[in-house]
Amino acid sequence: MLRGLYTAASGMIAQQRKHDIVTNNISNINTPGFKGGNGINRSFPEMLISRVRGGQDEPGSTSIGRIHTGVMAEENVSLHAQGDIQETNNPFDFALISNIQVPGALFDSSGKYVDENGQRVIQPQAFFTVTNAEGQERYSLNGKFSLDATGQLIDSDGHQVIGRDGQPIVLVEPGTRIPITNFRITRSGMFTNVDGQAIPGADGEPMAMRITRVEDPNELVREGNGLYRLAAPDQGGIRLIDDQDQVEVRQGYMERSNVDAGQSMVDMMSALRAYEANQKMVQYYDKSMEKAVNEIGRV
Template sequence: MLRSMYSGISGMRNFQTKLDVVGNNIANVNTYGFKKGRVTFQDMMSQTLSGASGAQGNRGGINPKQVGLGATIATIDIIDTQSGLQTTGRSLDLALEGDGYFLVKIGDEHYYTRDGKFGLDPATGAIVNGAGLKVQAYKVDEKGERSRDYGDIMLNPNATLPAKKTENVTLTGNLSKDATEGSEIVEQIKVVDEKGVEHKIEVTFTKKGNGWTMTTPALPADPPAQPVELGSVEFDNNGKLTTTNPQVWKIPLPPAEGETTPRVVDIKPDVSALTGKEGASTPLVKPDGNKEGKLTSFSVGASGEISGVYSNGEVVTVGILAIAKFSNPSGLMRTGGNLLQESVNSGTPNIGIAGDGRGTIAASSLEMSNVDLSEEFTEMIVAQRGFQANTRIITTSDEILQELVNLKR
């Protein structure tokens, strides 16, 4: 039987596979996070009619004589190029800009995806994808420390942030050495008492010698009482802090509800970041503590920080999304549902947070498919014509065989 007939068959099979891949790409043109496929061909083995021979005497060498036996599929790649982003306005719609994959889990199985259509499981508050697989993230404790291991992340829409008494205050910025004697700067801070009630307190900085004194108004009295001294700070000629006194602020507060005796709240100040250099005075006084608040919304930052926004103005980070990166993303296995799985040729996942060589996260957006319809239609035409050309090889070979049969009548 003619070799050309079987070569034509191999070509038809290959172009049929190419059409299958093109069809799948076009079918997923609107699939969020989808990465298109690409087929490449390579020649099959060749039949050697005669081998090569080297030069001998006055005669040059002779090249080998080989007849190819058709083509076969070389690769079917995943083309993981970045695609455009579509803004949705939904807080749990996330897109990755750059390398990386979201990490989701069901049972002990890990999967990877670029599709960031996430939501909340109403039963547990876990962040899940459309198929219910749980999104993995690093937890963050009250001190802002990130956990070493990632796991399921929960968001309780009905969460309440308990009240916390003010115990510390941090002072930063500059208190100008150029200010005139007696100059005053007034900063207003919020102090939360032991019952969770918030009080607005004024702190006045007054220039005195090489430093500044700090006072706060006394409680209303008859006759008016003198301002309460909180302490003082002094700086050297280079603007560096030299002395501070006292170590604790004693803030007067009005009587608690149902009581008549005024109170004094002890707050420990941290003035180590204050400077006394030339220029404008820009002191910033930031106390800790907060009144009770209810969760009103949550947001996701560029590095994957999942933060809850509470009615008392506090923003608390509860977790940081885990992002995986592979040395060979094209080696990942498609498992359906916009999910990918690690293979022996993808490399092991390098898991960490976004922005650490793994791209950044765009919140309230989704990554569109990277399928280009104009390119796919062109590839479709190429595959169609290639398929037709291979069928001509078969029909031509058939005509030659018919002529052979007709030699004897």
């Protein structure tokens, strides 16, 4: 009886976790560049059930089968499908259109491919590169940028946008503190003036955004405010995009959240109904144990 109680309780915890993920998706449905999460559940490790010396003539145990003891919310996987691109006509709004291909892989809408041997291949994704308050490199898809008082390009939370040279992007007229507000961005992320001439950086080289390619976006960890970090940076898995990567920077556009509002509402109601079903089972086991203690025990 207690095993059933624990199984139902674990189901309630898993559905609560799923409900939290879905509500977070819905609350960020208007957040630029937000990637929806998907809760993955799995059963607890199996237990082998055996009958030990079921009869006088049986010298050992006999295997009966396997049993699961419940379910657990294993992880929250981000869905990195491309969101809709919305035109804003704001020169400081940028959107990344990423369709990086891997030879021999035919990715589905979720960015996943499974080959004939069962090997899973995840589609690489491109990200803007910013620095957090501690100066650490982070990745973002929220391209709603602006200029601060010193002419540095920052995101909506004040994080500095990093250039290809690894330094903050500063858009000021040479030798002055006058911000450059009339500029263009090429498809590769290079800054030019209205005449198409490259705007030089502090080192004299053409200034460009640092667009980072992440080989496996599932290795990214959410930090909040639209920022991601690599779970194991020492293992690599990131590099700058090159000319062969199908990545395009669009100025005057924003990438909308890829959350499907209708499907999210269905998932939320499904989690709620499953939670209530497990709750009823907990109440049933509670009443059964109450009878066993207060009535049967009295007899």
